[in-house]
Amino acid sequence: MPSIDELFRASKPSLGKKCRLRNIFGEDCRALIVAMDHGMIGNVQLKPLGDIAEKVVEGGADALLITPSAARYLMDRLKRKVPFVFSIPYDPSYVELAVKLGADAVKTTYFGKVPLDWDAMEKVWAVARACDEWGMPYIAEIVPCDENGKIIYDVEKVKQAVRIGGELGGDVVKTPYVGPVQAYKEVVETSFVPITVMGGPKMDTIEDALKMVKNAVDAGATGGTIGRNIWQNERPDRIVKAMISIIHEGKDVEEAMKIVKG
Numbered sequence: 001m002p003s004i005d006e007l008f009r010a011s012k013p014s015l016g017k018k019c020r021l022r023n024i025f026g027e028d029c030r031a032l033i034v035a036m037d038h039g040m041i042g043n044v045q046l047k048p049l050g051d052i053a054e055k056v057v058e059g060g061a062d063a064l065l066i067t068p069s070a071a072r073y074l075m076d077r078l079k080r081k082v083p084f085v086f087s088i089p090y091d092p093s094y095v096e097l098a099v100k101l102g103a104d105a106v107k108t109t110y111f112g113k114v115p116l117d118w119d120a121m122e123k124v125w126a127v128a129r130a131c132d133e134w135g136m137p138y139i140a141e142i143v144p145c146d147e148n149g150k151i152i153y154d155v156e157k158v159k160q161a162v163r164i165g166g167e168l169g170g171d172v173v174k175t176p177y178v179g180p181v182q183a184y185k186e187v188v189e190t191s192f193v194p195i196t197v198m199g200g201p202k203m204d205t206i207e208d209a210l211k212m213v214k215n216a217v218d219a220g221a222t223g224g225t226i227g228r229n230i231w232q233n234e235r236p237d238r239i240v241k242a243m244i245s246i247i248h249e250g251k252d253v254e255e256a257m258k259i260v261k262g
Contacts, residue, residue, distance in 0.1 A: 001027075002029055004018055004022055004025065005018075007194055008193070010166065010192040010193055011170075011171045013171060014135045016136070017136065017137050020103075020104040020105060020135070020136065021171070025223075026248075028248060030217070030247050031062040031063060031222060032061055032062050032243050032248075033061070033063045033085055033223070033226075034061045034063070034065065034225075034230055034240065035065040035198075035199065035225050036052065036056075036070070036231065037066055037067055038227055038228065049070060049073065052231045053066075053074050054079070055235075055236045055237040055240075056230060056240050057079070057082050058237050059237035059240025059241045061244075062083065062223070063083040063084065063085050064082055064083070064085065066084060066086065067087050068101055068103075071086065071101060072101070084103045084104060085104060085105040085107055086106045087108075088107070088127070090108055090123035090124070090126065091127075092126050092130035093130075095127065095130035096130070096134060099134045099135075099136060105138070105172075106138055107138075107139035107141055108123075108127055108138075108139075109141045110141060112143075112144075114160050114161050115164060116164060121164075124168040124169065127169075128140075128169020128170065129169070137172065138169060138171050138172070139171070139172045139174055139225070140165040140170025140172070140173050140174070141173075141175070142161040142165040142173060142175055143175060144157040144158060144160070151200065153178050155183045158175055158187050159186065159190040162175050162191035162193075163190055165193070166191055171194075172195070173193055173195050173196070174195075174196045174225050175187075177198075177200075177215065177216050179212075180215070181215045182219075184220075185219040185220055195216075195220075195221045196221060196222055196224060197213070197224045197225070197226075198225055198226070199212075199224060199225070199226035199227050199228060199229045199230070202228040202232050206239060206242075206260055207257055209229040209230075209239075210242060210243065210246060210253045210257065210260075213247065214246050214252065214253050217246060217247055224243065226243065238259060238260050239260060241259050242256040242257065242260045243256070
């Protein structure tokens with residue numbers, strides 16, 4: 001396994017960034033970040049934030065992706081400390097806020113045309129500069145979509161997305177999985193910064209979600225930033241444990257499914 005210095009050698013993180021990255025990615029430089037910032041979207045079936053957060057933390061999640069306001073709510077409720085990744089707008093002042101509130105990383109979201117136009121690139125650059133100034137790791141979510149907002153699961157487009165995310169200053173790029181494994185390996189090799197695979201819409205079965213995580217890690221991704229495929233299930237704690245077993249322990253999908261079934 002690479003060290004933090006080796007994994008993030010391209011972005012040359014400052015001491016502050018290294019400390020925060022270690023909180024999330026740990027000794028093996030992999031992580032399962034549970035995305036819980038979907039309330040802003042408004043088109044998903046939501047569940048009580050506190051209850052779900054407690055269960056995914058109990059399951060062993062490496063970090064939670066939430067908004068600053070949600071962090072204020074959860075801080076006193078969670079029984080143990082867990083790293084927070086803040087979902088923020090394209091406003092550099094939110095990076096300073098993230099530092100003050102004790103976040104370990106920030107993430108911005110871009111769903112749209114790839115390559116990006118200059119206005120969109122300048123917004124990403126501005127957040128990246130602020131993250132460098134404040135020693136805050138930056139996860140740039142770059143997701144290629146067509147004119148109707150539908151995600152484009154195309155190897156070349158996703159390769160463009162990850163390269164753009166790195167070139168604009170992301171320390172990590174969050175982007176879709178494109179199978180098979182060899183195809184996603186091309187995506188990983190195109191990027192000079194680490195990749196965390198997004199979960200996307202809820203899949204038909206838990207096994208499908210586990211296969212995606214397994215394939216992404218086998219292709220070289222650092223892990224996943226997964227939301228609906230965890231907390232829209234009845235036992236999110238078990239789903240987290242199963243994904244953790246794949247990401248950190250090298251278990252196969254069959255072994256992980258035994259965890260899900262209990």
